[in-house]
Amino acid sequence: MFRFLEYLLIAGYIAVLLVISHWIGQQAESWMPLQATAEAKKVDDLFSFLVSIGAFILLGLVGMMLYSVLFFRASKDDYSEGHPSRGDVRLEILWTATPTLLVLWIAFQSFNIYQQLDILGLAQIVHLHMPLESEPADAALVSDVPKPASETIDVFAKQWEWSFRYPNNVTSNELHLKVDRSTRLNLHAQDVIHGFYVPEFRLKQDIIPKRDIDIVLTPTRTGKYKLKDSQFSGTYFALMEADIYVESLKAYNQWLVQVASEPTTVVKNQAVAEHIQAPKTLFKSGWYTVAPTPRAVANKRKVSNDT
Template sequence: MPRFLEYLLIAGYIAVLLVVSHWIGQCAYNWMPVEATEEAQKVDSLFSFLTSIGAFIVLGLLGMMVYSVLFFRAPKNDYSEGHPSRGDIRLEILWTAAPTLLVLWIAFQGFNIYQQLNILGLGQIVHLHTPLELEAPAYASDDKPKPSAETIDVFVKQWDWSFRYPNNVISNELHLPVNLRTRLNLQAKDVLHSFYVPEFRLQQYIVPGRDIDLVVTPTRTGEYKLKDALFSGTYFALLEANVYIESPQQYNQWLSKVQREPASMKNQAVAEYMQPPKTMFKSNWYTVAPEQSAIAEERKVMNDT
């Protein structure tokens, strides 16, 4: 094959490869749960970019192998060794520089995406409550609280989620107004937990003794599920809560309704614990007995005060 046609074939394959890789990267958006926040859109963009890069590398290597088999096949009964590549300075530079540039490019893209997330209010602010800093929580040196339209306290323990809204409205459901930044103040009362909503693309550890602020901007109304992404004991699978993203009008109506008529709270872990064992023999494994609902505790404290 003439050298010109060989180069033309390689250039054409690279062009097709770029188009196909970009298409695969766009398809990657459908592999994830629906995007329910602005933060999810940025994370999915990064995932799509990495998928495109991976598809380009895999298809490129596959094409190179097929090309070598078709055009550089050894003749029959030819058992001689091929041209040695060792000592070729150009090849050494190529396979050292190419991965290095690729990794730096991916790192830059990731840094750029997370910088945008910070602009959208994803910055995590950790308050270290030490005996000397009870009155003034310590923020990171360059961190400042991002503006938000609403602040909701999130409490988690074995095995119960509870949420405190403005005007001391308490519920075991997380309600968020759509298209408004909401600050979530995460607090664990016993062990490590993790705030995780797949549609938010956010997974934040909650450390006992620390208040961790997380700002989210919901963009899609609907019902979702809050999970604990860290194993916390026997009833870990039951540590879930319903998340509702709704219009600001519906959100305010729900707040008013709960404030007038507090809903009864059910804890699935308590129900499971109270059931008689279904096995013939007891395991005698240590199990943390589910306590009174955190919401009931909060209401009791409020009534006492």
């Protein structure tokens, strides 16, 4: 009878753990920045599941330790060894198979989400470094099936600025996207490796020189966001930011027509402003620093560094 009550207590504790862990996992989504793309929901769902699993394991282990301390304390004069669990085949199978299956499931879900983001161009890099004798030279290119998108915007990254070219050849230092419409971004690095990172989009993609990388995203929330460089690309990489505007189709078309009618102008580059300032340190490090790129010319009117 006592053994049955013990099993019943353990089952009740596990049920409570499942409820609490699920609740903690649901709360974890609020720890992240706002979801601004359809793809962000998939990433947050996986993060929520991982937090739930972690909470279940943590609370379960703490509960087992407290239960052992309260009900299985050895007396002061008891120096005997406990029951050996190393030779228990059932336990060995349980704690080997369970983590293995869990890790494989997480890996599958992560790969599935990555595939849904529809990032093209990376397979070509793997193909160049690991060629297969039985595979044709253009096999990686054939396997890339582009995801439908309303339009394609070219994204250019260089030390240390972003620029964006739209289908009507308008060039801007701001990225404008249509809400609820899929847009293909064709990423180009013109010097070193950069990183396209927008926290609200749950997107962080390396941009590799001499390699065009396409990524399709679907913004779902209007507003203003910040694009950052997630890769250390030199002295001023922390200043390499750009504004992203997600807006309605009408507002997007109005902006595109407006900037197309404006004359091109020199845009502000914060890295240049920092570079021309006198150093504020007492000692020079002597480290080699790449001079910031000359200020770009774009249709979007901005204040230049000379004003």
